[in-house]
Amino acid sequence: MPPSVKRKRGEGQWALGYHEPLNKNEENKKNDDGLNVRQRIIDVYSKAGFDSIDPADLRGRFRWFGLYTQRRPGIDGGKTGSLPDEELDDRYFMLRVRIDGGQLSPAQLRTIADIANRYARGTADVTDRQNIQYHWIAIEDVPAIWEALESVGLSTMEACGDTPRVIIGCPLAGIAEDEVIDGTPQIHDVHDRYIGTKEFSNLPRKFKSAISGCTAHCTVHEINDVAFVGTVNAEGVAGYQAFVGGGLSTNPMFAKSLGVFVKPEQVHEVWKAIISVFRDYGYRRLRHRARIKFLVNDWGAERFREVVEKEYLGYALPDGPEPAAPLPRRDHVGIHPQKDGNFYVGFAPRVGRVNGDLLNVIADLAEEYGSGRVRTTAEQKMVILDVPEERTRALADALAEHDLQVNPSTFRRQTMACTGIEFCKLAIVETKQRGMDLIEELEKRLPDFDQPLSININGCPNACARIQVADIGLKGQLVVDDNGAQVEGFQIHLGGRLGTTFGKKVRGLKTTADGLADYVERVVRTYDEQRGDGESFAEWVQRASDAELQ
Template identity: 85%
Template sequence: MPSPSDRPVPTRRPAARRKRGEGQWALGYREPLNKNEENKKNDDGLNVRQRIIDVYSKTGFDSIDPADLRGRFRWHGLYTQRRPGIDGGKTAILEPEELDDRYFMLRVRIDGGQLDPARLRAIANVANKYARGTADVTDRQNIQLHWIEIESVPAIWAELEAVGLSTMEACGDTPRVILGCPLAGIAEDEIIDGTPQIEDVHDRYIGSPLFSNLPRKFKSAISGCTAHCTVHEINDVAFVGVVNENGEVGYDAFVGGGLSTNPMFAQRLGAFVKPEQVHEVWAGIISIFRDYGYRRLRHRARIKFLVNDWGAEKFREVLEKEYLGYALPDGPAPAAPLPRRDHVGIHPQKDGNRYVGFAPRVGRVSGDLLHVIGDLAEEYGSGRVRTTAEQKLVILDVPPDRADDLADELEKHDLQVGPSTFRRQTMACTGIEYCKLAIVETKQRAMDLIDELERRLPDFTEPLTINVNGCPNACARIQVADIGLKGQLVMDENGEQVEGFQVHLGGQVGATFGKKVRGLKTTSAGLTDYVERVVRRFDAQRTEDETFAQWVQRAGDEDLK
């Protein structure tokens, strides 16, 4: 079987003329325009794997080339974590080597969120042996470990790869993990099972040098879920299950979604993509990004800027004429998403069994807890477990008469199947505990917030998302939350600089970004009081069936402060 690099892929001939522009390869300018681009040109990030195995794991942290340490290591899921004791005020001041700890975060990519007993136990074992028991479920269905030493990395890879897991291209300027519905193939109401398409794209292209030097990261989603749990609206590329006018099942394609400091929703190409075409349409879209993407300025290097400048019509035209070589038919738009996209609770599968979705606290688990989840999944179900894009987990294939017993067992470990709104819909990024970009604490702050809101507002049951982020980069999707909290330093009542948050209100995925009220910030210490205050006002003023986001649009600024 040919390797991914041997397989044909849609491509175009670069223009003969050389034009600086935005550093777009397709326009003839291939010379590096910044240090990141120079680093990638000097050596493919995929090549660092062998140096880790043969050199760095034997000679130790101090032997690592800085270009590998803070660059190419990401191609295999490794980031240096933040050195303990450095406060948020130093984040933007210190040099990278001053922020670096001698330990790493390691991201295990879990395409489609699919875990079996062997995979779950392998991650749990690695967490306990090499990561001080740490494990966090991310909002991209991965699991992140911390406190990893370079000497341990080859052994970790061996354990993960023995069960079909990998850290390859979990980070870096690469095609990262492909999101998929955790209920793919089992949901009663799914439009199409996206698993074969996820596997097809993964097996053809992940780890291929064809796409190992992109302008920036590239996030994908492929799903036929009616809840739209993969949040296609904020992915670089997404394929969403639809049925066309002839009754054929396929996908609607979206491109150019992303958040961070310049949030944009993805645009529909308006094309109907047959299941067997997904891999080549995906390859055509990522090839456009590789060839036409902006490489001059790092902060403009995401595909969303290209799509925003071109528009969906031109993007589709270039895709069809220059990369696919054929026209795609027009197709229908997907239906609206459900109010909650997380698959929490006990629900029927199409085979008569049940799936049981549960909520750890803001995605934080541990090696021991992963072992418990694996044991319960095998005792009550088939052993299959899924991660979600909302920092949750799901156990599949549970007989109807055993689902409640499983829920009771999960509750004993604080894994709630019937959580409060606050437990169910609060997310948090890694924060200052480990992240070198963070300014404030997030995980523990969010956990404390959940506990206190449950105590103060025990009867509040309306859908309400609270997303807590440690910096402006929006890993926790602050702009599309009902209450989005962006970590920053603020002044307290004594005029002292302390940890706090800028507040975004009324964001909705695919509809609107959160509203920023002038001067609306809160200290970390005052966060719970603020959230309680605004939630009580919403509860008192809302009309029947009015959502928090709708109320925010009509509420006065004083009601939002």
Template identity: 80%
Template structure:
């Protein structure tokens, strides 16, 4: 056997005949499909309680239904990674409600609101993948929660785990005046055919999909495992450009074009092919190399396309053009005209943090001023659709009464934060409240600053809040303060841009949480003083003296 084949077999690739599990995660999946845990939750765990849960289900298969144990309160960030799971685990769960394409309506929102208030202590956070996360959920209540969600067409199936996660789509699909193609039918077909199917319930790791025809490219296709981006070919035919291999975390890579044009009717099968390649050829030996991006990097796009067409599709895809550059703002915040003459109203909660009562308010306003249709975005924002022009300002005023702003400051509009140490077992520092407080402080200190500026706050070295592609990315860690004490703080990444560059890391550039506002004020003022006309923050960072970035 050639050495190259031996090396690939050592990565645990199924297509090369290597099926024996090479780590505990793979062993657990081989022992029992994660989808099978649903019935055990219904029949056993919800009735016998937390102590009856098999550890392999608790810290593994529960994820196939959007369930993670929360971090036990009172455990500081210095103990993250050093304590065994059973000491970090609380007896409560985070539950992630899967919302493909961010598609909601007043009935769905009221159901989530009721679940939040009845079973989750009022919690509700919008994620940067259009989901809503609840906390403080007890295992005894999970079957009832599922029944309530499923009655309105929602679920938690494969919201986490080594599965095809939520499919993100443009919240204005079928609505936006400038969209290239309405991707709603293709997104819905992929979800209907493949989500919850045993065919893809054992992938090497999580698998993230973007399907959108949005001119803004609001679904950040560049950082998804597979992305279909609306495009018009030389013949004027609308379809999709196909990208594969994007992802962030500790080894970020942008997705790469395969150069193929995908017709709308082909999209579900092409998605099936790409996902099948990941399942069959993906690396399963080491978890930190088990994402599709590593396979794409090793193979290159030419080989990936060849395998897709010859081994999975059975036909060649035509070549196609790249999509146009995305619009400057991707978040759909503000008041904008729809293609039918009505308007949509996009608004900004603070770092995605809502609660059950606010979800009910949003549902009421969506019905009062629109048709009841609501969308979540991939920027932790929300949009109410179908508002008559003459009622848009009244809706904006009504939202503002609940601190949901349609014309927010740049700091509120472009700040994002992950869950953080409040609930997450991987986190080292607090994030959500830090972000909320930081918005207030920066608005007070820099009231006239109006240039686009994204500030993303992450509680650990992973990239749930996309720190590498933010203008100012903050990676939570413990740092030394002026008194030599170890305190919460952040490593700083500067000048990241989705699809263009990852943030610049400057040796030793860190700040304590207490000094965060001072640092951001200082660097933003320097940018504002030194920037040339039309120069973005990322462009300035690329040319700025290192001293000005400290």
């Protein structure tokens, strides 16, 4: 056998004949499909309680239905990674509701709100993948939560785990004046055919998808495992370009275009072919190399396309054009026209943090001023659709009464934060409250600053909040303060741009959490003083000296 084949077999690739598990995660999946845990939760664990849960289910298969144990309160960030799971685990769960395309009906939003208040101590966060995330969920309540969600067409199935997770889409799909194509039918097609099937319930790692025809590129296709992006071919027909292999975490890579043209009716076939390549050729030996980005990086787009077409699709796709460049802002915040004459109203909760009562208020306002339809965005924001133009200002004022800003400051509009140490077992520092406090402080200190500027706050190196592609990316870690004590702080990444460059790390550039607002104010003031006409923060970072970035 050639050495190259031996190496690939050592990566645990099924397509090369290697099916024996090479780590505990793979062994766990081989022993029992993650989808099978649902019935045990209903029949056994919810009745016998937390102590009855098999550890292989608790820290493995539960994720196939959106459940993670949350962090036990009082464990500081210095112990993250050093304590065993048994000591980090609380007896409560985070539960993630998948909202494919970010689309919510009035009944769905009210059900989500009711579950938050009834079972989750009011908690509900809008994630940067359009999901809603609860905390404080007891195992005894999970079947009732599922029943409520499923009664309105929602689910937690494959919201986590080594599965095809939520398919993100433009919140304005079908209504935007300038969209290239409405991706909603394709999202539904892929979801209904493949989500929850055992064909794709054992992947090497998680698999993140996006399907959108949005001209703003709000689904950040550059950092998805697979993304279909609206484009128009030479004949004037709207379809999609396919991108594969994007992802961040500790080894960030931008997705590569396959250079194809995918007709709308072909999307589900091409999606299936791409995820099948990942399932069969993905690297299963080492978890940190098990994402599709490593396979795409090793193969290149040309070979990946060839395998997709010859081994899985059975036909060649035509070459296709790249999508147009994105708009300057991708978040859909503000008041804007729909193609039917109505308007949509996008607003900004602080770093995605809402609660059950607030979601009920949003549902009330959506029904009073619009049709009741609400959307979540991939920037931790929300949108109310179908508002008559003459009622948009009244809606904006009503939202503002609940601290939901339609015309927010740059800092409110473009600050995101992951879950952080409050609930996450991987986190080292606090993020959500710190992000909210930072917004408030910057609004006081820099009230007139109006340039686009993204600030993304992450509690650990895993980049759930996309720190490498933010103007100011903050990676949580312990740092030493002026008194020599270890305290919460951040490594700083500067000038990241989606699809272009990852944030620059300046040697030694860190800040304590207490000094965060001072640092951000200082670097933003320096940029504002030095920027040329139309020069973005990321462009300025590339020419600024290290001293100016300190």
